[in-house]
Amino acid sequence: MKTYHDxxxxxxxxxxxxxxxxxxxITDALAGVRHLVAIGSGKGGVGKSTxxxxxxGALRARGLRIAILDADFNGPSQARMAGVRGAVFVPGIQxxxxxxxxxxxGVFSMGxxxxxxxxxxxxxEARGESHTWRATREFALLGEILRSFEWGPLxxxxxxxxxxxxxxxxxxxxxGPFDQAQGRPRxxxxxxxxxxxxxxxxxxxxxxxxxxxxxxxxxxxxxMSGYYCRDxxxxxxxFDSPESGGLGIPCLGAVPFDPELARHCDLGIPxxxxxxxxxxxxxxxxxxxxxxxxxEPRQ
Amino acid sequence: MKFLCIPCDTPMxxxxxxxxxxxxxxxVYSCPECGYEIAMLTNAAETxxxxxxxxxxxxxxxxANTSTSGCPFSAMIPPAPEARPxxxxxxxxxxxxxAAEARLANVPEFVRPMARTGIERFAREKGALEVDERxxxxxxxxxxx
Numbered sequence: 001m002k003t004y005h006d007x008x009x010x011x012x013x014x015x016x017x018x019x020x021x022x023x024x025x026i027t028d029a030l031a032g033v034r035h036l037v038a039i040g041s042g043k044g045g046v047g048k049s050t051x052x053x054x055x056x057g058a059l060r061a062r063g064l065r066i067a068i069l070d071a072d073f074n075g076p077s078q079a080r081m082a083g084v085r086g087a088v089f090v091p092g093i094q095x096x097x098x099x100x101x102x103x104x105x106g107v108f109s110m111g112x113x114x115x116x117x118x119x120x121x122x123x124x125e126a127r128g129e130s131h132t133w134r135a136t137r138e139f140a141l142l143g144e145i146l147r148s149f150e151w152g153p154l155x156x157x158x159x160x161x162x163x164x165x166x167x168x169x170x171x172x173x174x175x176g177p178f179d180q181a182q183g184r185p186r187x188x189x190x191x192x193x194x195x196x197x198x199x200x201x202x203x204x205x206x207x208x209x210x211x212x213x214x215x216x217x218x219x220x221x222x223x224m225s226g227y228y229c230r231d232x233x234x235x236x237x238x239f240d241s242p243e244s245g246g247l248g249i250p251c252l253g254a255v256p257f258d259p260e261l262a263r264h265c266d267l268g269i270p271x272x273x274x275x276x277x278x279x280x281x282x283x284x285x286x287x288x289x290x291x292x293x294x295x296e297p298r299q
Numbered sequence: 300m301k302f303l304c305i306p307c308d309t310p311m312x313x314x315x316x317x318x319x320x321x322x323x324x325x326x327v328y329s330c331p332e333c334g335y336e337i338a339m340l341t342n343a344a345e346t347x348x349x350x351x352x353x354x355x356x357x358x359x360x361x362x363a364n365t366s367t368s369g370c371p372f373s374a375m376i377p378p379a380p381e382a383r384p385x386x387x388x389x390x391x392x393x394x395x396x397x398a399a400e401a402r403l404a405n406v407p408e409f410v411r412p413m414a415r416t417g418i419e420r421f422a423r424e425k426g427a428l429e430v431d432e433r434x435x436x437x438x439x440x441x442x443x444x
Contacts (some may be wrong), residue, residue, distance in 0.1 A: 002308055007301050012313030037361030089410050090439045091402040095353030096410060097439050113413055126347035137351035141409075144353065150406045214386060254363065269324040 025147045029095075032152020035294050036159065036187040037218075038171055042206035043199045044163035047223040048192045049077045050265050051255065052160040056105045056205045058287035063154040067106030069145065071171065072162040073120050079111025083268025085150055087112045095150045103270040106254050108132020110147055130260060139174055156294075159187070165206040188294060190252065191220040193267075196240040200247065217249050218293035221286055225254035228279050235278060252293070253286035255279060302337065306329035311337065316357045322346050326356060393419040396431040 010016050024206060030036070037051040049072065051129060056066045070078035079085045084107050087099030098106035121125040122137055124130065151157055168189070175187040203220065210217055226235040237255045244285055258279040263269075274280050300362060302311040317325035322343030329336045341349075341399045395403065406414050421438045422430050 001304055001305060002310070007303070007310045009310070011301050011310055011441065013300070013356050015327075015349070015356065016356050019352060022353065057375040062360065079388055088421060088438065088442055088444060089406065089414040090418065090435060091406045091414055092435075092439065094405050095416065096406050097442070099442070113410065124347050124350075125319065128345040129344040129347070133347040133351045136348060144407050144409070148410070161330055189315075 008020070011193045014221045022143055022147070026109070026143055029147050029149075029151060031156045034294075035156045036175055037156055037246075037294070038159040038161055038168075038175070038187050038189050039192060039291070040161035040168040040171070040189055040202055040206060041163065041192045042165035042168055042201075042209075043193065043202040046199055046203075047255075048163075049081065049160050049263045050262075051192055051221060051223055052158050053078060053105075053265065054156055054255075054261070054271055054283050055287050056102075056156075056292065057103060058283045059156060059291070060103055060105050061272060062287070062291075065153060066104075066156050066158065067151060067154050068108070068158045068160060069142075070107070070109035070160045072144060073110050073141060073161055074162065076109045076111035076114075078107055078160055079109035081137055081265040081268055082109070084112050085268075092150055093262065096148055098149050098151065099135040099169050099269075101270055106151070106154075108145055108263075120210045122255065133171065139170070143231075144173065147208070148196045165202065165209050168206045169209045169213070171209060172213060176215065186214075186216060187217060189217045189251070190290065191217065192223050193220055193221060193247070195226075204247055218251035218290060219252040220247050222254040223250050224257040227257040228277060230258075230260060230277070233278075250289075250293070252289045253282055255282045257287070277286070300339075302328045302339070306335075306337055309333075313357050319346060324349075324356070339341060347409035370408065390423060391428060393422055393427075394429045396429060398432050398437055399430045402435060 039048050039055070041048050046101070049070070052068055061065045068078055068082070070076045079087070082101045082105065084099040084101065087107075089099070089112075090097045098108060099112060100106050110120060122134070127131060137161055146193070159171065161168055168191075172187065172189070180292050191206055192205050193199045207217065207220075224238055227238045228234075231238055238257055256279055258277065261274070264274065304311050307330055309330055311328040311330050312329045314329050314336070315325075324339075324341045324346050326339040327336055328339065336407070371390075386407070403411060403415060403418075418430055418435065420439055421441065422428070422434050425434065425437065427434055
């Protein structure tokens with residue numbers, strides 16, 4: 001008796017062909033993007049979204065063409081922080097133009113489509129069983145977004161990932177193969193942690209999970225590494241955490257918490273208006289190390 | 300998923316896909332050798348998994364087969380403004396030229412209502428009662444895209 005692999009084709013369902021066609025269209029959509037950078041962690045609440053936006057601003061200030069895809073569909077925050085909550089989506093000849101921040105960073109965020117008072121919902125006959133299909137649907141949505149918007153030409157497309165070590169790996173799986181097949185740079189990861197053993201432990205799991213596949217992790221950023229006191233222009237400790245041995249990947253830098261910066265993000269004030277402080281300097285250094293890492297030969 | 304006619308040791312071919320009924324699909328396969336038919340009946344979760352991929356079952360075989368769904372995202376955002384009637388005394392409706400509508404059709408369904416509303420607002424602010432490609436290009440320039 002024949003087995004699955006003895007049979008060519010799928011008997012006419014066409015599902016495999018459609019999935020392959022979807023992926024090919026994503027590859028085409030990203031053809032003008034030099035680098036894909038995913039900002040993840042595994043841990044929630046460590047400042048992935050804030051760092052994504054600030055690093056995008058720092059890269060943009062260097063004259064690079066940058067866009068952000070807020071991949072945290074269930075907790076989108078880029079729309080507010082980037083000031084594109086009321087964005088108008090303008091159809092182009094074939095695709096939708098990308099809303100932009102005041103300093104020219106392209107941003108797609110579900111927060112531009114769904115009010116903060118509402119949750120992302122999908123029509124479904126299978127209520128009560130969303131655990132069986134929800135992740136699949138969210139990745140289909142990601143694919144639809146990638147195919148539908150005008151991304152390129154770009155120097156860096158940054159993905160602001162949702163929390164969860166398993167989600168981080170799913171994004172690696174989803175985004176990685178396109179680059180391998182086309183010989184283009186595959187997605188590079190930057191992980192964000194804070195100086196807490198709990199957070200480091202979770203991020204270490206993400207590092208371990210990513211290391212099981214052919215993934216590229218540029219390094220990690222330690223966020224909230226002390227806080228910046230504007231009154232005395234000094235960095236003071238925020239966490240009473242013992243020195244840790246790191247995460248076994250390069251440290252791209254440490255960013256102190258800055259209440260003024262947090263206010264900027266809440267109000268959607270662009271990076272270019274930030275004053276020269278140790279926090280901004282730290283972000284600039286990390287942006288440079290990120291670029292240096294992207295230039296290095298692939299592992 | 301593939302189906303095999305065991306007596307003929309022959310892969311079965313998809314014949315028809317019934318429309319979803321209470322979350323269930325009826326997908327009929329037949330053996331090209333002996334003509335034996337079977338029906339695969341999905342439960343709601345199985346139907347949903349296929350819909351979640353954003354694909355249509357049997358689409359490669361032509362329009363005779365019924366799709367599992369339209370746009371998988373059509374119901375994930377609040378009711379489309381285009382479906383809401385203009386309130387009495389509200390602003391005059393904005394017309395769309397065929398070319399502008401064609402551009403709008405390229406926008407994924409989950410963004411389309413927002414796109415339509417935003418563009419119409421922009422057109423009104425410009426004193427236009429019709430959205431054409433010139434308005435779309437002007438909007439693009441205005442919003443710095």
